[in-house]
Amino acid sequence: MEVEGLDSAALKAILMRIDNFEGEFDFLNPAYKCRVVFKGIAFHSVAHGLRFLRLSHNIDGQEYHYDGSDHLPAHVANHVSSMDVSATSEGSDENPLWSAHRHEWLELLLRDKYRRNGDIRTRLGKTGDRQIVFTSTDLFLGFDGKSGQNKVGRITEQIREDMSAYKDHRVWLLMCQNMSAEDFWVTVEESHGDSGICKHRLEGKCLYDIGRIPSCDLKPANPSISRVHASIYMNKRGHVCMVNYNDVTGVTVNGQRLEPHEPFAMRNGDRFTLGASKRVYRISIDRDLVSRKMAEIASKRRELQHKADLHAKRVSNELETFLKGHDEVVVLNVSYKTKRADLYDFFSSCGDVESIQLPQNRGSSDDPASDETLARRGIAFIKFRDKKGAARALERDGMYLNYRKIQVKYKSEDKVMTVQDRAQGVEVAAEVHQGIDAAAPIPAATAGVGALVGLETISGEAVHIPVEVEIQPQDVIWSATLLQCKLCFR
Known part of the structure; x- marks a missing residue:
């Protein structure tokens, strides 16, 4: 069978695509009832989450829209639990944050849905490589037969691809569970009766998987252990956590069974068992190392924010100057x-x-x-x-x-950086271009240097100049190396 303008592969994709979310494919529908958690907020389905995030709501006579917070006021939480997704949305205003965050929020909801609910994750895996098309008049979420972004279908296909590569749990931890991307290390001592202790040093990664597949860092041989049974990671608050993915045999920490997909903050010396295995594992956490890592993360975050602020200021100045003319x-x-x-x-x-x-x-x-x-x-x-x-x-x-x-x-006349009073002076930290000795004294630095030009990136080693300094965006002097700058005085 041939159709003009389509090759056999394209025709097969159209014929095999899933665009009817009913029957065996009902789980693909955003309205399918299952537990979905978004930044600590539990919903009855993806559709419930989308309705809450997308619209403004009249709750107890007051307008409310989601503002990005992780915790909801009690009256808002009650509204979420009783929200009717089938009710008309006419007259409801759209959340002003929706257009900027809609892709991110939708992906968070979908990834949690397919990670947290093992039965529908299995059903999704059985769809193979078939195209998934959500038929909807909402042209962002779906496709109406002529046009549409089909975000529900495309994100679901990406999750399925990640599942086949056994990495969907990693993306879920990064996106939904605040996992840090910084490497850390822990030591796990494995003991089994009188057979002695075997130490496993886990280092060089931001995530350590426990399971039977070759890519796992800890590979117990017990048949009750899943391919990827659990993970150890560090969140952005500096807590080393364990998360259990198996809702049947599970993980036990200090005699307490962990809820599936609910991260548990580990402490130094905690003991855990996996599935039906009799082996006991003891975790050793270097709290000093964790503290240093968190300090590094905080420092990098401040540095990036500072650079972003400088860039935003420079762009604003350039735009203002352009509009005024010069x-x-x-x-x-x-x-x-x-x-x-x-x-x-x-x-x-x-x-x-x-x-x-x-x-x-x-x-x-x-x-x-x-x-x-x-x-x-x-x-x-x-x-x-x-x-x-x-x-x-x-x-x-x-x-x-x-x-x-x-x-x-x-040429802009605005200053990139606010200067203090002339009598007080100012300290400017500037990344020193290769070839300029940061330790060498700057001639006439204390005798009243003129305007400092050439400051673009602020990081790394610093030169402190106790004089009034005016920094102009037009005075940027780029070096041959990106993100570096030269210092010159006039």
Whole structure:
């Protein structure tokens, strides 16, 4: 059988696809009743979770929409438990956070559904590689026959693929259980009667699996043990946790049976058993190591947030300057062989050039006013007689000058960083470019240095300069190495 425009593989995919979520495939429907947990909030189905997250709700006479918190007020929790997913949503406003987080929230719900409920996970695995299409008039969740993103189907297919590779539990821990991506190590002592103690040192990973498949880190031979029976991981709060995946034979810690898919915080010296095995395992946790790891994580988080804040500020400044217009531009990535005369020739067709400034290396003997002066720092400031000339110059962004692709932007007058009062001074931490000795004294640093230029990335070793410093986004001097910068003074 052939259809015009379709090859046999495409035709087979269409004929074999699952687009009717009834009968043997009813479990694929978001409205299928099963326990689903989203950031500690339990729902009766994925559809219940979507309704709660997507819409604003009138609860006890007050409007409420989910704001990203992990814990709900008591009256909201009661509303969730009694929420009717079949009720019409007409008149309900959409949660303002929905459009930005809808893919993430949907995936969290679906991943928890298929990880937490073993029976439907098994049924999903039996669908093989068949395409899954959720037929719906909601063009984000499904497909109406003509168009639609079919997010329910596509995310479910990805979960099925992860299941076949025995990694769906890892993604679930990362996304749904706040697992840290930082490596850590623990020691597990295995004992069985009088046969002695066998020590297992688990290190170099952020997750250690216990089970019978070769990729597991601890592989008990007892037949009651699942392929992936349990895992040991560290969450972002620094707690080493164990999670049990087997709802039949399970895991017991200190005589207490663990609930399936409910992480349990382990303590140093805790003992656990697996399934019907008589072997006893004792876990040793280096709390000092965990504390150091958490300190490293917190430091990295602060550093990334600081960089993000600087970037957001710079983008905001550039946008504001662009909207206002300006009569001066900054040209970046200029060839070091480019002369002032070359820049005049290149930009003169944009408008009347009033001046061109080429920052020079400290101690340079070049005449700053000469047309033969070179752009030794790879940057130039060009001032036009009117804003129209500068606006036309922006159109040359991305063009080549002396075989270098240049960047042309408005020169901003806003400061990247707030400066303190002149009498108090300010300390600026800047990543030092390779080749500059951070320990070497900076000439005239205490005698009143002018504006510091060239600060883009703040991390690593720091130079502390006890003077007033003005940092301009137009003064960024890029080095050949990404995410590094040069320091120069003028």
